Amino acid sequence: MSSIEGRVIPLRPGVGQLPSDARVSQAILNASPDAICFVGTSGETVISNEKFERLAPEIFLPFPGGTLPERLVALAERTADPSAFRTALDAVLADPTLETETEFELPAIGRTICIHTAPVSDESSFHLGRIFGFRDVTAEREAERLKTELVATVSHELRTPLTGIIGFAELLLNTGMRRENDRAYAATIYEESMRLKALVDDFLDVQRIEEGGFALALEPLDCGEMLEQQVEFYADKTDLHTIELIVRDEPLIVLGEPARVVQVASNLLSNAVKYSPEGGPITVLAEHRGGTIRVSVADRGVGIPAGQQKRVFQRFFRVDSSDTRKIDGTGLGLALSRNLIEAHGGRMGFESVESEGSTFWFELPSGRRDVVRRRRVLVIEDDPGAAALLSEYLTVDGYAVETAATGEEGLRKATKDPPALICLDLGLPGKLDGWEVLIRLKSNPTTAYVPVVVCTGNSDRQRAAALGAADFLPKPFSDVRLKEAIERLLPTGRGSVLVIDEDDAMRALITETLSQHGYALTEAASVGEARRALAENRPDVVVVDLTRPELDGFELLECLQSEQETRRRVSVVALTDRHLAADERRALSDRAVSVLQKNEYSAHELRRLLRQALGDAPATEDSDQTR
């Protein structure tokens, strides 16, 4: 039997199947999730893994020369319960055969560690030493603590309205003679039941959103109109407050689920009223900000003490100050509102000064660009006759036409609000000729994807194509030739759809769902086919199944939307069977991708998303009952 003092010995391999190599032992230990240290009979470290070497300096004080048992003795002082730790450690040190587990908190570094220790013997039961495995269980314990706290809070919040309901019902049953009270009691029972219902609904919503399984039915929604109704509703309910609505830009179209956006706006308004019990002005402001619509609600109420501000969006958190204790509420409204806004790919925040008031705001992605994108054509043409002719052809086909007589004007208009298509005359007067305009359009990321049809007497087709023109229309052009070009670049009708799915059955199901609804359908079973179809058919919408393991969905999306030959952004409807996190949803919504959870797949839902992606006005239910 060899001595184990002072050198690393290999752990004995089982029945000679493993190479007897210290490096193998070391590698095995390193692969363990625990921080492991094996000490010999005199307490010296024989072998330890990388995780232990990382953990040791974090939990032990610098203690030169100490063996692990000595360092553990010294550690007792730093634990939350030194005597319990010492008792457990003494038992281990006194009994070489004891296998045990002990958990301790280190308040100084805010961590909870679990140590498992067991004796190590060879096959002839010769005692070699003791193994210690350390595991950081801080996160697990914190999650358990939050869960317990949540159960206690929910139980308290549910019992309060329940007490009112049971109590007043009993009074009503037992004191039937006091008729004058009966109505009031019944009204109270009703109110408390509604409060209980709202609480349960809110709580379940918060839970569902936090778990990620929350589908939103997005559609374009005019925020200005919605706010007008909400402001009117709350203004009617209060005499103490004056509620002012300022809508800076019109229209303010967001993509959202109307009932949910209303719920958030209503929550902010109701809070503004509740938390300014003395009354005063409340200002609701709605405006464009970047690619988003921002709505803010400002009150001059009690405000939020600085020390409590970071907890405002926590579930069941309620501002606690002498001013707020008389105000009822569940503490779920803001948590739910923020979750809802984030599920829409938006943001929510606030500014507040105690005793001066609060401003809560949210931002939702603007839905405007998507709605108008397909419909506007910009004609950059200096000859009024040619411009009028083009405008007429296009108007007849149902496009909104905007004209610009110079290159500068055209670039300005195109950058400010990118149109669906640009007809560009190459022979423009002034400093910026058509070629220069084309180059600038294609080098600006805002306009690079907008297809440009070059109209000119000049027949330099190759040069135009090299500079990124999507089509070339020699003058004099016919309306048929123009229509052909536009139809290819901006397909009309119900729109063209490319279905990408490697699974034949799924692809057939999708095309079957869409086939009788007037869509021009193309199918692709691989990334290569998809690319070819994108270049040749220029679909309006791509339906892509992200659940196929062979395809990295996000990479494919990247490829779909940056593809040079498509020259424009393609709307995407993505099928997935994964619950998406809020940031994934946001990333997708930033790229005009709508998501259809596979477990919620229905023909109706797919067609609804398609119509939305095509920028059609949200269709009424009956328009979809044709099947």
Add this chain to the structure above:
Amino acid sequence: MTATVLVCDNETILRRLVRATLGDGEVRILEACDGDEALELARRHRPDLVILDVMMPGRTGLEVLGELRRDPKLADTRVIVLTARAQVADRDAALGAGADRFLAKPFSPGELAAVAGELLGATR
């Protein structure tokens, strides 16, 4: 002499329920929304009975109870503790802090009336 009952709960509905249960001209009811208000009213009006909710923002009901018991003028006040947490440990904590009775929410108004009547009868 009309007895005075002080009820302290941050929830309006609970104060209304206590008033509806005990009120009706037989007792005078005082309402407090939080612990500070309860102590102030207790010192001013010397109620015969205090009904205290445990879980309140600011001072908890048990802290208020402790203050009452430490104040020589109020130490003998009868106290019923109401709590939404019906665990044995909560009951023990309430009784340990000096509560005369303990009722878990949701409670029966009949039971509250009986307990309050018993405690008020004992003071007279």
